[in-house]
Amino acid sequence: MIIGIVAISKNYAIGKDGKLPWHYSADLRFFKEMTTGKTIVMGANTWRPIGKPLPNRLNVVLTRSDIETPTEVKKLRSVNEVLELSRTLTNDVFIIGGAKVFESFADVIEKWIVTYIPETIDGADTFMPENFLGGFTVTDTKDLSDGLQVKTLVRNRSGVKSLQEASMMGGRTWDIWIDEYSETHQNTVNEAMHILGIPMIAASIVLLPTLFIEFAMWRIIVELFVIGWALQFIGHFFEGKPPEFLKDRRFLLVGLRWWFKKVF
Ligand SMILES: NC(=O)c1ccc[n+]([C@@H]2O[C@H](COP(=O)([O-])OP(=O)(O)OC[C@H]3O[C@@H](n4cnc5c(N)ncnc54)[C@H](OP(=O)(O)O)[C@@H]3O)[C@@H](O)[C@H]2O)c1
Numbered sequence: 265m266i267i268g269i270v271a272i273s274k275n276y277a278i279g280k281d282g283k284l285p286w287h288y289s290a291d292l293r294f295f296k297e298m299t300t301g302k303t304i305v306m307g308a309n310t311w312r313p314i315g316k317p318l319p320n321r322l323n324v325v326l327t328r329s330d331i332e333t334p335t336e337v338k339k340l341r342s343v344n345e346v347l348e349l350s351r352t353l354t355n356d357v358f359i360i361g362g363a364k365v366f367e368s369f370a371d372v373i374e375k376w377i378v379t380y381i382p383e384t385i386d387g388a389d390t391f392m393p394e395n396f397l398g399g400f401t402v403t404d405t406k407d408l409s410d411g412l413q414v415k416t417l418v419r420n421r422s423g424v425k426s427l428q429e430a431s432m433m434g435g436r437t438w439d440i441w442i443d444e445y446s447e448t449h450q451n452t453v454n455e456a457m458h459i460l461g462i463p464m465i466a467a468s469i470v471l472l473p474t475l476f477i478e479f480a481m482w483r484i485i486v487e488l489f490v491i492g493w494a495l496q497f498i499g500h501f502f503e504g505k506p507p508e509f510l511k512d513r514r515f516l517l518v519g520l521r522w523w524f525k526k527v528f
Contacts, residue, residue, distance in 0.1 A: 265356045265357070265359050265374050265375060266347075266350060266356075266369065266372050266373050266374055266375075267356050267357070267358050267361060267373065267375045267376070267377060268358075268359045268366060268369065268375070268376045268377070269295065269298060269359070269361075269376075269377045269378075269456045270282070270361060270366065270376070270377075270378055270379070270392065270404065271286075271288075271291050271295075271359075271379040271380075272378060272379070272381060272392050272400075273285070273286070273381045273383050273384060273385045273388070274380075274381070274382070274383060274384045275384045275385060275388070275391075276391045276392045276393075276394055276424050277360060277384075277388030277390065277391050277394055278360075278361065278388075278390050278391060279362055279363070279388065279389065279390030280385060280387060280388045280389055280390070281389065282309060282312065282313050283313055283400065284345060285388055285447070286381055286383060286385070288379075288381065288408075288409040288410050288412055290409040290410050290412055291339065291379050291381075291408060291412055294379065294408055294414060294524065295360075296323060297408060297466045298321050298358070298360050298401060299321055299360070299436055300321060301320060301321065301326060301353060301355065301451070302321055302322075302355045302356050302357070302358055303321065303322040303349070303350070303353060303356070303357045303358065304322070304323055304357075304358045304360045305324040305325075305326060305340075305346055305358065305359050305360065305365065305369075306322050306323075306324070306325055306355060306360050306361060306365060307325075307326050307327070307328065307362050307364050308325060308326065308327035308329060308331055309362055309364070310360065310361050310362045310365070310507065311325045311327075311331070311333070311337075312331075314353075316334065317334060317337050321340065321394075322336065322353075323336070323337045324337070324338045324339075324340055324346065324349070325337055325338070325339050325340070326340055326342075326343075326365055326368070327339060328341050328342075334424040337483060341447065342443045342444060342447055343368050343369060343372065343439070343440050344440050344443055344444045345392035346369075347372065347440065349353070351391060359373060361380055362390055362486035363390045363392060363429065366392065366396070367393075368439075368443075370396065371439055371440075371466070372439075372440070373419075374416050374418065374419050375416065375418050375419070376396075376397060376400055376415075376416070376417045377414060377415075377416050378397070378414065378415050378416075378417065379384070379408070379412055379413070379414050379415075380410045380412065380413045380414070380415070381412065381485050382412070383512055384515070389457070397417055399419060399420050400417035400418060400419055400420065401417060401420055402415050402417050403416050403417065403418050404416040405448060408446065422522070425494055438518075439518060441514070441515075441518045441521070442518060442521055442522050444518075444523060445508060445518045445519065445522045446522065448500075448505045448507075448508060449499075449503065449522070451499070451502050451503040451504075452504070453498075453499060453502040453503075454499035454500060454503040454515070455499070456499070456525075457495040457496060457498055457499030458495070458499055458519065458522075458523065459523065460492075460495055461491070461492040461493065461494075461495030461496045461499070462492065462496075462519055462522075462523040463492075463519060463523065464489070464491055464492030464495070465488070465489060465492035465493060465496075467488050468485045468488035468489035468492065469489075471484065471485050472482060472485060514523065
């Protein structure tokens with residue numbers, strides 16, 4: 265199971281100056297108890313100040329950069345790579361933060377374990393969205409010492425965002441597909457070629473019915489289609505990687521969603 269574990273203040277703060285804005289031994293002990301023997305996934309910003317793997321856990325750092333990590337720490341580049349890893353594991357995978365990583369996994373987290381810190385943090389710079397528990401139901405509440413309370417929440421099966429129900433195309437959400445697509449569209453020339461080419465191909469398909477009214481439109485339609493595809497292949501030449509749809513045709517649809525996400 266993919267589980268999010270977080271400690272939040274009354275004003276939804278989770279971090280300040282790259283660190284936790286509080287020190288509660290009871291919460292650290294609880295975190296250790298929950299995650300020992302399991303897999304923990306953290307973002308590069310959370311990893312940096314820790315700097316060494318938390319013991320007795322498989323430590324995964326999510327990053328697209330070439331940061332240095334000890335050999336026992338697994339570096340992964342996308343949500344999708346984490347999900348692939350999780351399929352090979354028998355244990356739970358804990359997403360431990362920070363905010364950017366929680367956002368990346370928002371659609372796939374099935375359970376949240378939330379420690380409520382009884383403080384309002386001034387000057388915090390990292391927050392959880394106020395609605396991050398929307399669609400989740402509290403199944404357990406327990407008190408730690410120092411006035412801390414922990415709630416466990418599970419995703420509503422009837423909720424809009426249950427993984428199986430909201431996901432599409434092979435049990436993966438659009439965000440995960442787009443994430444994978446983005447990995448092979450990092451080169452700026454390739455990105456520009458796709459931003460131009462994808463709407464040309466889409467327009468050529470949308471214009472097809474006009475042939476019934478004005479057959480001379482075929483020329484424009486063919487030109488849009490051919491130029492649109494040519495731009496994509498030129499882009500992939502610069503990227504040095506083949507287009508995804510050659511391995512899986514569902515990426516033809518993902519490309520369109522990627523375009524909307526980029527442009528709007
Ligand atoms: N209260 C809590 O429970 C809690 C828990 C953890 C952390 N925190 C706090 O949160 C703060 C850090 O949070 P943050 O949001 O700034 O950073 P973060 O989520 O720890 O790390 C962000 C970085 O992770 C990588 N990343 C994130 N999503 C990715 C994706 N989908 N694919 C590939 N890489 C991805 C990127 O690294 P690259 O830029 O290297 O590619 C990104 O810049 C700190 O203050 C920390 O103490 C609080």
